Amino acid sequence: MNLPPRTIERLSKYRRLLKKYPKTEGLYIFSHHLARLLNLTPVQVRRDLMLIGLSGNHRKGYNITELLKVISQTIDTEQGHNLAIVGMGNLGRAVTRFIRKNETRMNIVAGFDIDQSKLNETIEGVPCYHISQIEEYIKVLSVDIAILTTSPESAQEIADRVIRSGVTGILNFTSVHLDVPKEIYLKDYDIITSLEEIGFFIKSPLQ
Amino acid sequence: MNLPPRTIERLSKYRRLLKKYPKTEGLYIFSHHLARLLNLTPVQVRRDLMLIGLSGNHRKGYNITELLKVISQTIDTEQGHNLAIVGMGNLGRAVTRFIRKNETRMNIVAGFDIDQSKLNETIEGVPCYHISQIEEYIKVLSVDIAILTTSPESAQEIADRVIRSGVTGILNFTSVHLDVPKEIYLKDYDIITSLEEIGFFIKSPLQ
DNA sequence: TAGATTGTTAATCGATTAACAATC
DNA sequence: TAGATTGTTAATCGATTAACAATC
Numbered sequence: 354m355n356l357p358p359r360t361i362e363r364l365s366k367y368r369r370l371l372k373k374y375p376k377t378e379g380l381y382i383f384s385h386h387l388a389r390l391l392n393l394t395p396v397q398v399r400r401d402l403m404l405i406g407l408s409g410n411h412r413k414g415y416n417i418t419e420l421l422k423v424i425s426q427t428i429d430t431e432q433g434h435n436l437a438i439v440g441m442g443n444l445g446r447a448v449t450r451f452i453r454k455n456e457t458r459m460n461i462v463a464g465f466d467i468d469q470s471k472l473n474e475t476i477e478g479v480p481c482y483h484i485s486q487i488e489e490y491i492k493v494l495s496v497d498i499a500i501l502t503t504s505p506e507s508a509q510e511i512a513d514r515v516i517r518s519g520v521t522g523i524l525n526f527t528s529v530h531l532d533v534p535k536e537i538y539l540k541d542y543d544i545i546t547s548l549e550e551i552g553f554f555i556k557s558p559l560q
Numbered sequence: 561m562n563l564p565p566r567t568i569e570r571l572s573k574y575r576r577l578l579k580k581y582p583k584t585e586g587l588y589i590f591s592h593h594l595a596r597l598l599n600l601t602p603v604q605v606r607r608d609l610m611l612i613g614l615s616g617n618h619r620k621g622y623n624i625t626e627l628l629k630v631i632s633q634t635i636d637t638e639q640g641h642n643l644a645i646v647g648m649g650n651l652g653r654a655v656t657r658f659i660r661k662n663e664t665r666m667n668i669v670a671g672f673d674i675d676q677s678k679l680n681e682t683i684e685g686v687p688c689y690h691i692s693q694i695e696e697y698i699k700v701l702s703v704d705i706a707i708l709t710t711s712p713e714s715a716q717e718i719a720d721r722v723i724r725s726g727v728t729g730i731l732n733f734t735s736v737h738l739d740v741p742k743e744i745y746l747k748d749y750d751i752i753t754s755l756e757e758i759g760f761f762i763k764s765p766l767q
Numbered sequence: 768t769a770g771a772t773t774g775t776t777a778a779t780c781g782a783t784t785a786a787c788a789a790t791c
Numbered sequence: 792t793a794g795a796t797t798g799t800t801a802a803t804c805g806a807t808t809a810a811c812a813a814t815c
Binding site: 356358361362365366369370390391392427428429430434436442443444446447448450451452455457458459497498521522523524528530532538540542543544545546547548549550551552553554555556 | 563565568569572573576577597598599634635636637641643649650651653654655657658659662664665666704705728729730731735737739745747749750751752753754755756757758759760761762763
């Protein structure tokens with residue numbers, strides 16, 4: 354199915370919110386209610402749900418169970434995704450822990466680090482291997498998404514290597530611009546740029 | 561000055577890249593060269609620089625020193641920004657370390673945590689206080705940007721409290737939707753949603 | 768002059784929102 | 792029926808890109 358990236362992001366947020374939604378609040382939810390919980394407009398919500406073929410009830414709104422089912426059918430794959438964290442330093446371990454606390458279809462199957470002492474050890478419940486074994490383990494474990502939490506210096510080299518090994522999605526925490534083939538889905542988390550953006554907009558009067 | 565958010569983000573990236581640019585490569589850079597280094601188009605680069613009043617030389621391109629000067633004048637404030645990290649767990653400490661490794665105008669002046677044992681201790685070189693003292697220290701230290709790395713449960717309460725104390729910019733790592741007044745500049749880093757977005761687009765054939 | 772570049776407007780693209788018909 | 796909602800198209804907004812004049 355061909356859906357806009359922004360819609361996918363919102364679908365993910367609808368699902369996460371509704372999964373925790375108290376059962377006592379009823380089986381149905383109105384678009385304006387869901388919108389208010391996420392600071393969106395009711396039209397946005399209805400449009401998103403329309404795009405994935407969901408329809409609501411004019412009296413009661415949208416059936417939450419159906420909503421959860423159809424969103425999951427849209428977003429998830431049967432097997433889920435196998436993730437590798439490359440760079441098991443502070444940030445890598447924190448991100449690992451963060452992901453594992455959430456119930457998702459994302460299975461962290463390996464961590465990699467240059468530190469020999471971490472070899473074959475289990476960190477945050479994830480088996481950790483030496484960086485030299487990336488190609489080998491990524492293939493064997495069918496990793497399709499890599500999270501890059503390495504040093505800036507090695508980021509591009511590691512990206513090249515994980516891509517060569519079969520990874521097609523990358524979440525890049527390194528603040529380094531990565532050059533990747535256009536068939537790779539790359540998402541950057543550039544903390545420094547984000548802070549500078551915030552800094553600029555809080556000094557200027559806001560729109 | 562009124563500049564689009566995307567332009568600010570790119571200016572931040574131009575600067576970071578050019579700061580590390582080897583001196584031997586010359587004092588000038590062409591828009592197409594800068595564009596290639598960041599996977600942008602030359603027009604995008606020229607337009608961004610035009611918006612901040614920079615002009616280049618038809619033979620040599622843009623003067624790197626001037627470029628760095630004008631970008632800094634645009635983005636930075638004289639005093640820089642004072643940051644607080646709220647939640648000094650794994651993620652908070654990792655983010656603290658990450659920011660301190662980069663040379664920026666962002667000064668991390670305080671960390672906060674519920675853990676009594678961290679009270680008055682210095683973590684990653686940052687003085688750490690108990691969460692009950694947020695209001696007090698944010699005011700005294702003139703913190704204007706808060707980074708939220710707390711538990712999801714306390715995220716909204718903490719956001720309310722830092723805003724009440726004078727913070728106007730928030731970088732939110734908690735994956736929880738925050739309800740903030742429109743004059744607050746909020747930027748979300750939702751790791752779960754990002755992974756689900758990547759997951760969706762690597763299963764579908766890419767555009 | 769020819770060629771490569773900058774500078775800038777107009778067209779296009781993607782996403783949001785306004786408007787409103789249809790339904791219960 | 793009146794009122795509140797859903798469903799969907801058309802208009803608008805923000806950002807990128809195409810086109811091209813100006814300059815060295």
